Amino acid sequence: MAKLPDAQRRAVGMYLQGMTSQDVADLMGWSEPKSRNLVYRGLKELRKSLREEGIDYEIE
């Protein structure tokens, strides 16, 4: 998570805490598509990192 850019890290972190992309967008003052895009990209990066650690994560 720490390797992710700040925006992606915050978006993915709040998503993993159970917040929706709209919640993230509302809090950060973003648009919902931007929030969703950041979450998607961040999760993709996180998946790579986890796979390197031996953890396979399925992006839904």
Added chain:
Amino acid sequence: MKLNSEELRDLYRGETARSNRRSVGDCLTEDALARAVAGDLDQSERERVADHLVTCSDCAKEYRVIKTVKAWADENAGARTIPFPVAVNGKHRATRSSFYFPYAVAAASLVLSLALGALLVSKWRENRRFVAEVNNRHHEDPAAALAESRRLLEKESAARRVAEEELAKREAAEKSSQRPKQSSTPEANVPLIDLNPRDAGRGDQSPKVAAVQLSPNTNLFTLILNLGGEDTSRSYSLEVTDRNNRTVWITRDLRKSPYNNFTVAMRRGLFPAGEYRLKIYGMRDGRRALIEQYAIRLTY
């Protein structure tokens, strides 16, 4: 190791739980959370709040709860007018329940208002129904009383008619039962009134009136009509008229006795007290001729 999205979330929340961290003093205040939910933060504050929410699942959960409650309050209780708690400079951490208090008050007020409104509407309708009922009773009373009195009058008059009819029937029955008795039973002390033509003024237009005094309980009396001389008419008839010359009784079957007179039994019912004229006619050569005339005054 393979994880799906939900498992990854659970793992992350567990790792970032408050209980798994050494220090909890840097958790967000309720004011900060409220302002974050309301969008009343500048960019740096947003980033600070977001950084904390990323690393604290408890604060993230509270943030989601507050956001949900605010959405509900905005939609249902018009809670837009209820101000969110304003951030305080100090880092004191008040209890979460105090933050929910305005929403709880709003919800309770809403429920109370609805209940009170329903109660008032119910009472108002009840009062209207009662007033309408009283008004109807007032308005309908005179008509109902009039109709009731009319009904009673009709009932009373009908009962009176029935009673009168019953009485008339009874009287008629009594009379009919008495008539055969009167006619079938002998009657003693029947007065005999002997009338002579000279007593009544024979030939006069206004003959002398013979007074006939009868006892009050007389029902039947007999008149003996004596002729003044011999008459050879083949048949005789008698006509009785009252004082006004109206015929009261007439008979064409009058027979002369060997004593040159006629007898007539008269009933009090047909001849009440008053003056009467008795005219005897004889048939001679097919023509009727006045033979004798008598005038009497009956008193009982």
